[in-house]
Amino acid sequence: MNFDLTEEQQLLQNAIAQLLQNELPVTRLREIFESETGHDEALWKNLVEMGLGGLVIPEEYGGAGMELLDLALASETLSYGGAPGPFFGHSLAALAVSLAGSDAQKQRWLPQLATGDAIGSFAFAEAGSVWQPEDWVMAGGDTLTGTKLNVPYSELADVFVVGVAGGGLVLVEREASGLESHPIDGVDRARRIGALIFEATPCESMPGAAADRVRDAALVLLAADAFGAGTRLADMCVEYAKTREQFGVTIGHFQALKHQLANMAIDIEPSRALYWYAAHAFDHIQGESARSAAIAKAHITDNVMQIARDSVEAHGGIGFTWECDVQLWFKRAMFDRAFFGVPSLHRERQAQLAGW
Amino acid sequence: MDLSYGEEYEQFRTEVRAFLKDVWPPKGDEAELSKEDGARRFRVRATEKGYLSRGIPRKYGGSEQPSDEIRANIIREEFSRAHAPMDVKGIGTAMLVPTLLEKGEEWQKEKFVEKTVHGELHWCQGYSEPGSGSDLASLKTKGELVGDEWVLNGQKIWTTNAHTADWMFCLCRTEPGASKHAGISYLLVPMDQPGIEVRPLPQMTGGADFNEVFLTDARTPADHIVGKRGEGWQVSRSTLKHERNSIGSAAQSALMFQGLVHLAKTTEYDGRPGIEDPVIRQRLARLEGTLKAHEYSGLRQLTANAKGENPGIIQTMSKLIATNIGSEVAKIALDLIGDDGMMDPLESGGMMARPGSQSSWINQYMFSLGIAVAGGTANIQRNVIAERGLGLPRDIYAERSSGK
Numbered sequence A: 001m002n003f004d005l006t007e008e009q010q011l012l013q014n015a016i017a018q019l020l021q022n023e024l025p026v027t028r029l030r031e032i033f034e035s036e037t038g039h040d041e042a043l044w045k046n047l048v049e050m051g052l053g054g055l056v057i058p059e060e061y062g063g064a065g066m067e068l069l070d071l072a073l074a075s076e077t078l079s080y081g082g083a084p085g086p087f088f089g090h091s092l093a094a095l096a097v098s099l100a101g102s103d104a105q106k107q108r109w110l111p112q113l114a115t116g117d118a119i120g121s122f123a124f125a126e127a128g129s130v131w132q133p134e135d136w137v138m139a140g141g142d143t144l145t146g147t148k149l150n151v152p153y154s155e156l157a158d159v160f161v162v163g164v165a166g167g168g169l170v171l172v173e174r175e176a177s178g179l180e181s182h183p184i185d186g187v188d189r190a191r192r193i194g195a196l197i198f199e200a201t202p203c204e205s206m207p208g209a210a211a212d213r214v215r216d217a218a219l220v221l222l223a224a225d226a227f228g229a230g231t232r233l234a235d236m237c238v239e240y241a242k243t244r245e246q247f248g249v250t251i252g253h254f255q256a257l258k259h260q261l262a263n264m265a266i267d268i269e270p271s272r273a274l275y276w277y278a279a280h281a282f283d284h285i286q287g288e289s290a291r292s293a294a295i296a297k298a299h300i301t302d303n304v305m306q307i308a309r310d311s312v313e314a315h316g317g318i319g320f321t322w323e324c325d326v327q328l329w330f331k332r333a334m335f336d337r338a339f340f341g342v343p344s345l346h347r348e349r350q351a352q353l354a355g356w
Numbered sequence B: 001m002d003l004s005y006g007e008e009y010e011q012f013r014t015e016v017r018a019f020l021k022d023v024w025p026p027k028g029d030e031a032e033l034s035k036e037d038g039a040r041r042f043r044v045r046a047t048e049k050g051y052l053s054r055g056i057p058r059k060y061g062g063s064e065q066p067s068d069e070i071r072a073n074i075i076r077e078e079f080s081r082a083h084a085p086m087d088v089k090g091i092g093t094a095m096l097v098p099t100l101l102e103k104g105e106e107w108q109k110e111k112f113v114e115k116t117v118h119g120e121l122h123w124c125q126g127y128s129e130p131g132s133g134s135d136l137a138s139l140k141t142k143g144e145l146v147g148d149e150w151v152l153n154g155q156k157i158w159t160t161n162a163h164t165a166d167w168m169f170c171l172c173r174t175e176p177g178a179s180k181h182a183g184i185s186y187l188l189v190p191m192d193q194p195g196i197e198v199r200p201l202p203q204m205t206g207g208a209d210f211n212e213v214f215l216t217d218a219r220t221p222a223d224h225i226v227g228k229r230g231e232g233w234q235v236s237r238s239t240l241k242h243e244r245n246s247i248g249s250a251a252q253s254a255l256m257f258q259g260l261v262h263l264a265k266t267t268e269y270d271g272r273p274g275i276e277d278p279v280i281r282q283r284l285a286r287l288e289g290t291l292k293a294h295e296y297s298g299l300r301q302l303t304a305n306a307k308g309e310n311p312g313i314i315q316t317m318s319k320l321i322a323t324n325i326g327s328e329v330a331k332i333a334l335d336l337i338g339d340d341g342m343m344d345p346l347e348s349g350g351m352m353a354r355p356g357s358q359s360s361w362i363n364q365y366m367f368s369l370g371i372a373v374a375g376g377t378a379n380i381q382r383n384v385i386a387e388r389g390l391g392l393p394r395d396i397y398a399e400r401s402s403g404k
């Protein structure tokens, strides 16, 4: 029994944190946040040089052959540092091809995804808050016609994993004929989204049935990202409470505020073990994988949204400004909560998966 | 990360299972024994095997096993699976015994430890007073050394099981000139004497587990002090630590939650089983998220303890989290049972009611509040998390009243 990270996992997290500390001061983060693309090529290059492009891609295709837990740990640390960019969509696309692709498809895409020379993304959501594989309507086949929404970095990606009716996954290349993409104004400008419009667009089916697995992985990564955002927000509040003075003392002296911060702490800290467990279950405890992922996504993204709201209050007037950094992670929390379905949806799945 | 226990531990689990299969429930002649005698016989055997009283030296009736959190956890899991008796529960084994082992004199250990762990001596905790609850160190009950005896005068309150206890471990002010915390001593006082009067205090549930204890020239021998004069506060801190651990156990929360899910499946709510109601499903699922986070954090702490590492801020949180879960369980249960939620829990069985019966849920609805208060209120827990966990400034009034 060892419910703890390995030394390598701790090193991975430290290395990412160090990189972000050096390369992504909040001033730079804000520039990217407010830029047209929400993407920083130099930062992306740094990240993929560390191997983050292919953490879960098998070694034979140039990846690190690691597990979902490693990917989730990276997500947490990236989120804590506020990292913008295509990591989330790219990682899931790489995982989907690794799990479901034919040998030829893997051969073609995984090596370039691993190096970051190609950027991947996925297109699952459809109009009407449709996210889940069992609800996908757009028909598969040799070509696609229809619209997918909320596609991470749709303007940037070179290849898309697209979900089709019946829970199948197909690959579409950026240059494919009849493919248009349009940015959508998402609230979290550190994770851009867009719409893909297909008009008899050629696609390639992937032979493996992996949509459910990819969903579980997405939920775990969103939970880990939310955890990173929640800890960042809680730390910001504690820091502020130790420096801001009113009535002649730092505001951390006031018990009402201390208790708010203590409540935040009990709402976030235990979640660390919750997402670790879900990520570990994905690779090692088959029977619990889907349910643990649903629980982690619902619980953590919901709690972190409340922490984000409380963080604004804990900062007073400045907390309500664009200038205050709270808003950056507040919006991360909004993204993590809504993306791939709101908490109540996954709580209902959690209930069904328990046979309730 | 590896959630299997490894070969050595699985081997150990197999041994524990085999042992339990042989002796629990009692077989042959032993099946005829009374429930209590059967349990006593079982505990002697389990202690011989090294499964119970693991932290207690052999000479005081324990099995003196090297500290191993993982073995302890396996034993807990297997014993509860088999519904076998665990170590005798109570304030004596949970709080007094660890304190004596850490701070007591040799003769004190010999006299009290074995009998307490075998359930032959019962204890109560005489800390709180009418004027001293959260601010425990302001306590006023006076202890004076007269000849070779301590003479005690004052009043304790909320003293759980004072009416059944043989002894009380008690905090008294023995050094009137000293500062607040330095004036307190930790005394062991026999309950059966003319100087002690115990009056039961009816609880809001209708039961009466706790009491007022009046001390009027109550006596105990001069050497029945743990630690030196004026060291009682530090001595008592080690026991409070043990109390927090035991109340915070995630396993108990998980059992309660299982009971709640069972209730939801078997109780009709709005014309169908409660579990099919969308609002109930959402509430159960949300609560389960909190519970699972608590459970897995327990695994994290277990791992840290086993490696001798500090688990960090999470260890200040167990009691408050368990309290919150207990309250939410009780609230959902009361909604499920509908009109029966107006019934008097005592009239319909009260504390003695079958676990899982409706009256036990009504009782739990109130009892969960007692847990929120006992052993340090929720607000006091938040102070601890904020101050010790987050490093925020200490309460100004608390600081001032300790003379710092």
Ligand SMILES: Cc1cc2nc3c(=O)[nH]c(=O)nc-3n(C[C@H](O)[C@H](O)[C@H](O)COP(=O)(O)OP(=O)(O)OC[C@H]3O[C@@H](n4cnc5c(N)ncnc54)[C@H](O)[C@@H]3O)c2cc1C
Residues within 6 Å of the ligand: B124, B125, B126, B127, B128, B129, B130, B131, B132, B133, B134, B135, B157, B158, B159, B160, B161, B210, B369, B370, B371, B373, B374, B375, B376, B377, B378, B379, B380, B383, B395, B398
């Ligand atoms: C079921 C039960 C069993 C018990 N068993 C025992 C026992 O066996 N032996 C024993 O000695 N005691 C026992 N107690 C007593 C228990 O330890 C005290 O009730 C508890 O410590 C609170 O003290 P109090 O009742 O004086 O409340 P108070 O301290 O008066 O608290 C009243 C309210 O004020 C708040 N408050 C007080 N100080 C602060 C502060 N600094 N910051 C913020 N809020 C504050 C509290 O949180 C609470 O909400 C038991 C209590 C219960 C309910």
